[in-house]
Amino acid sequence: MKIARMLAVLAVAIPLGAQTPGLPVSYERLLKADQEPGNWLMYSNTYNGWRFSRLNQINTENVKNLRVKWLFQGRHEQKFETTPLVVNGIMYLTRPENDVFAVDAETGRVLWAYSYKNPERTYNCCGRVNRGLAILGNTLFMNTLDMHVVAIDAKSGREIWKTKMGQYDESGGYAATGAPLVVKDKVIVGMAGGEHPISGFLDAYDAATGKRLWRFHTIPQPGEPNFGTWAGDSWKTGGVSTWNTGSYDPESNTLFWGTSNPWPDYNKDFRAGDNLYSCSVLALDPDTGKLKWYFQFTPSDTHDWDATQIPILLDAPYRDANRHLVAWAARNGFFYLLDRDNGGFYFAKSFVRQTWAKGFDDKGRPEVIPGNDPTPEGIDTVFPGVDGGANWMAHSYSPLTKLLYIFARDERRRFSKNSVRHAPGDEGPPTEAGAATAAASTSSARPDAAGGGRGGAPPAPGNGVFGAGGNLPGTNMGGNPRQRFAPEESWGKVVAMDPLAGVPKWEYKVVTPPWGGLMATAGNVVFGGTLEGMVFALDARTGERLWYFSGNDRVYAAPISYLVNGKQYISLAVGDVIITFGL
């Protein structure tokens, strides 16, 4: 009954045929995005990172009647990782390699298309992907693979401005793949490249002009606090990118953003120290880019367990006080609860099998179990695997159930220590001849990492059903000891976590460690999709599967929900198709 009462408060009564607010989208509307459940105005729907829809037309009673309404045929071989935006019945989505489409959200018919020309070779680790857009006023914002931020007119698809973030092919390679986040009049954008000897940062740009307003270096520069956490010159090329999207707390005017692994990923011989601010959450002033506090989940990481998850901001009574909290299901396999005001540590508890930490001190520093570091010959007894217990895919928090839904990866993988030496220039850009050869032989015909995650192998030939890769039989993933283990050994699961206790209320197991995100709704349904392409609806209270659809291609994206003419829809990218469901 308690949930029923909350439902009445949180869900929004929408008359059929009602219009949702349209352009322009002001910052004030972004602040109150939860008051516009018919629109999807930013990557996580709201600034708190919840990816929760207040719509409840589709609910536990009728979700079994969900039907496909339309498809957007992406016609692209790269992974679709996009979270579309929806404003008053118009969907704005990115296709891999930075194409943008405006689509009628009721029919899927294209209204305009914007095409961005990337170089033939880019330096993305895991596919020429893009995760989505941000919007302010009448303008859409997107990061590009060649390290630009572009502003596009939402009505016409015309480019308004384009600003270079950095030289994409410098120092082994930069890219930008995440969805920007608009805060006030600024566009906050991260970058990728932690697999290379780069130096990470987070930028803010003037939404009107594209002028860069501040840059926060994720590796402390000489003279800054924590500069000495990298041995020798390793700080110059230490990686630490910011490749996913952050969250924002308007009340304290604080931006929260996760950072990637240090470089070299699997070898700390030449970067002794904690390697701040790698594998951390940063709390920043969005006006200035100044650091308020940080919390590092994995000091001196050697497993690529970066901390680029979406920050989940909660306010809740905890330990005899109303507290501002950050909930974080980290790639290192532990669920953390932190104090949002100062980065203080409350607890960390594993949500997948893990072998590397026996506990934490009172500041949250892990007590590391020896013998888990990568070795030159490889070690395959470490949990979680290289793709972590969680990764970039979106979690979702429901204020109805007060549960955080985590799509977790419960697996081990093989870790091998990099043999690279760490000296600037030692891992510099490939020779011109080498780069040219690689581009010529691969750019058009060889999507990199078509399978799951870094180093994933392409699917078996002529086998679209197996497009997911993953640990399915019939792909060459399964036979490779560097890749995933058998389904009996590695799997995925939706974990319904009580964030204040760190204890799962229920779990829903899936065959393959996932790459898709989740969305909870006021209909008490949790939507998501598996690597085999099964789109599912779970009862948010129990984990019971209420509905499914066999999409039969990889899901690398998270669902959204919105209204068109007063009717609720659910959209999710499955393979290169965006599928929209409705009653």
Add this chain to the structure above:
Amino acid sequence: MPYAAAQQHTAGAADGAALFQTYCAYCHGSHGEGGRGADLTTGEYQHGSSDNDLFSTIRYGVRGTEMPATGVNDDEAWKLVAFVKSIGSQGAKEVAPGDAGAGKQVYARSGCASCHSIDKQGGAIGPDLSDVGRRRNLKYIEESIVKPDADIPVQYRAIQVVTKSGQTINGIRLNEDDISIQVRDLDDNLRSFLKADIREIRHDKPSLMPSYTSLSRKDLDDLVSYLHSLRGAQ
């Protein structure tokens, strides 16, 4: 200019050796002598011998085979090309211990073809052996005959599907998601089951293949020789 690119990295063959231990030795052996992966010391490469071919194989893997994308960057891949070419020019083919012709008879009378195929002749419940001599070294082939559980590609692991009606189906898994599982049964039938109709999926024994320890030493040597002689389309 792939050759030039590899030449530039020839000096990096030593680095390539270290990378090889990290990324390749698990399958190809610590000296490239082969194992689960092909013997690389012979200088024969099924998927192309040019620098560009080797680079592509190493960097991106080979679709439809067990050879994965290695996960190295371009520069490392070129170093690996240099190293692989250096050991390829040094190596010699393994000398099989038996009589391949006699081994072909052992293969026929032992019923291997009921599960395995060679040149499109035979069953599909076990791996195709048409080019097994190129992909596996002698030690691995012998081990697969006498200890088949030792190392099984995941797509050939035995499973038992037990239906709610009490029927048990033995076979190999062709595909699986959270709704259903697809199986090739021991009679080579393609079967699909909804998980709602399944009581359990068991993995009682890793391999469907029996251990052929009853073969005489000579028969075993002959059979290994025969299989090692299978190189696929040249």
